[in-house]
Structure formats: C-alpha cells, structure tokens
Amino acid sequence: MAQTLERLTRRTATMKSIRGIVRTMKTMSAINAAPYEQAAEAIDAWRETVLDGLHGFLRCNGPIVQAATDRSERVLIVLGSDHGLCGNYNELLAREVAAHPHAATARVICVGAQMEDALGGEGVTPAVTLLPPANVDGLIRLAGQLVTRLDTLRAEAGPGDLAATLIYTQRGAHGLQAPVTQTLLPLDPRMLDDLAQRPWVSRSLPRFSMPAADLLAALVRNLVFATLYRAAAEALVTENAARLARMQQAEQSVDENLEELEGETRSVRQSEITTELLDVIVGFEALKGREKRRRRGDASRRR
Numbered sequence: 001m002a003q004t005l006e007r008l009t010r011r012t013a014t015m016k017s018i019r020g021i022v023r024t025m026k027t028m029s030a031i032n033a034a035p036y037e038q039a040a041e042a043i044d045a046w047r048e049t050v051l052d053g054l055h056g057f058l059r060c061n062g063p064i065v066q067a068a069t070d071r072s073e074r075v076l077i078v079l080g081s082d083h084g085l086c087g088n089y090n091e092l093l094a095r096e097v098a099a100h101p102h103a104a105t106a107r108v109i110c111v112g113a114q115m116e117d118a119l120g121g122e123g124v125t126p127a128v129t130l131l132p133p134a135n136v137d138g139l140i141r142l143a144g145q146l147v148t149r150l151d152t153l154r155a156e157a158g159p160g161d162l163a164a165t166l167i168y169t170q171r172g173a174h175g176l177q178a179p180v181t182q183t184l185l186p187l188d189p190r191m192l193d194d195l196a197q198r199p200w201v202s203r204s205l206p207r208f209s210m211p212a213a214d215l216l217a218a219l220v221r222n223l224v225f226a227t228l229y230r231a232a233a234e235a236l237v238t239e240n241a242a243r244l245a246r247m248q249q250a251e252q253s254v255d256e257n258l259e260e261l262e263g264e265t266r267s268v269r270q271s272e273i274t275t276e277l278l279d280v281i282v283g284f285e286a287l288k289g290r291e292k293r294r295r296r297g298d299a300s301r302r303r
Helices: 005-061 089-098 113-121 137-156 189-197 212-302
Strands: 073-079 107-111 128-130 162-171 177-185
Touching: 005 189, 005 212, 073 089, 073 113, 073 137, 073 212, 089 113, 089 162, 089 177, 107 113, 107 137, 113 128, 128 137, 137 162, 137 212, 162 212, 177 212
Parallel strands: 073 107, 073 162, 107 128
Antiparallel strands: 162 177
C-alpha cells in the first residue's frame, strides 16, 4: 500500500519521539543502577564487620547448634520488580519459586505487586506482598520490614525453628540475568564451621558484656539484615541492567525503522518531484503546441 509523503512524515516524527523516550530510559537505567551498586558494596563491608563479631562469639563460646530444618516453619522471600520495561524479570522468578520443593507448603513473602501477579500465574499465592524500594533509602525500609516479619514468624513457630529462603535475580555472565535461591535461615553450617576454624589474628582476645544468647540474637539479626539488604540492592542493579539491555534493543529497532522510513520518504519525495516535473513538461509542451497552432491560424488568415 502506497503511503503519502504527509503520512510518512508523521510516522517519522512519531518514531523520533519514541527514540527520544527510549534514550531517556536508557540514561535513567544507567544512572539508577549506580547508587544501588554502591549500596551493595557498602553493605558488604558492614556484613564483614558482623561476621567478625560472630567469629569472636564462636571463639569464646564454641560452635553453634542449630535446630533441625525438618520441623521448621518454612518461608520463601521473593524480591520482584514493580517498574516494568525489564522483560520477563518477574516471570523467571515466579518459575524459580514454583520449582522450589517446598513452594506448596511454605509461607511466601512477595516484594512487588507485579511479582504477586506472576506468582499467581504459577499457582503460588503469597501470604503478604510488600512494596519494593523506590530508591536507596528504601532498601533500609524493606530489609527492616523483612527482618521484623521473620522475627514475628520465628516467635509464632513455637518449638520448631524458622527456615527462610531468599529468591531474587542477580547478574550473570555476558550481561545475562539469572534467578538465585539462597538459604537465609538457619545460618549456613559451612560458613559457621569456617568461622569457628579460622584463627584469631589479633593479639587481644574477644570479650563481651552482653548475655551470650542476646549477643548471638543481635549478631544473627544484623547478619540477616545485611543479607536481605545486599540481595535487594543486587536485585535492583540487575533489574536496571535488564531494563538497559531492553532499551538498547528497542533503540536498535527504532533506528532500523527510522532508516526504513527515511528511505521510503526519500523515494516518495523523489516520485512526487518526478511527477511534478513531468506535469510541468507536459504543460509546457501543451502550451507550446497551442502557440504553434495559433501562429499557423494567424498565418492562414493573412493569406
């Protein structure tokens, strides 16, 4: 179907506007990812400080005996996205949750309304849905809410312990994203063994004045907070990286469409110019023929 020059011009203008929006989204994704990456690096340093405290506690009190997980109340924490334009981010996480061996019986804490919809598509109904962070300050709010809910659930669990699993998305190789399942509680036994066997390098022995149970609870709570904060920051970095990749693909597609439209516009404009030139030539030839006939008529009358 042939298109007019006016229609092609309107389509080109619309495509250029879309390109401007896509470029803006690319810039925002790149800018937004930086603070979350810095937050992740900062919480890593603080987590190492908490681990040093746990190392000192183990040095003084020996290994920690944790409850068996077969009697535990199970919780799945899923960190999704509510901002969109990042492909199948939530769907990948929802499939990871549905594939978890305890998805049918565990209490699911969902972060993000769109993540809740994706979980519903996999037949998983969250017990509660929280709002995702809108900025770096929101990471503290979200991690604090999750720690408080875990404390409440642990108190309600009774004699059994609490088994919490964290599911989120992190960056993979070659700019890809991949869902990650990480055990949050009970603490990783290998990590605890590692800390217990690690030599104490300082010449000063660790000492503390708090009751051992209270100190251990505070250390575990801070370690869980740091882990949740780190996972939420990494998830947001990955989300912005995924959005940046989608915007790059969209920009390439828009550029290809623009190039096609501009080529078609040049072709239509050339056709119109050619038609106008032919009309001028035909008109000129017609006038020229009429002038010749008029002159012949004048010459005949003079004779």
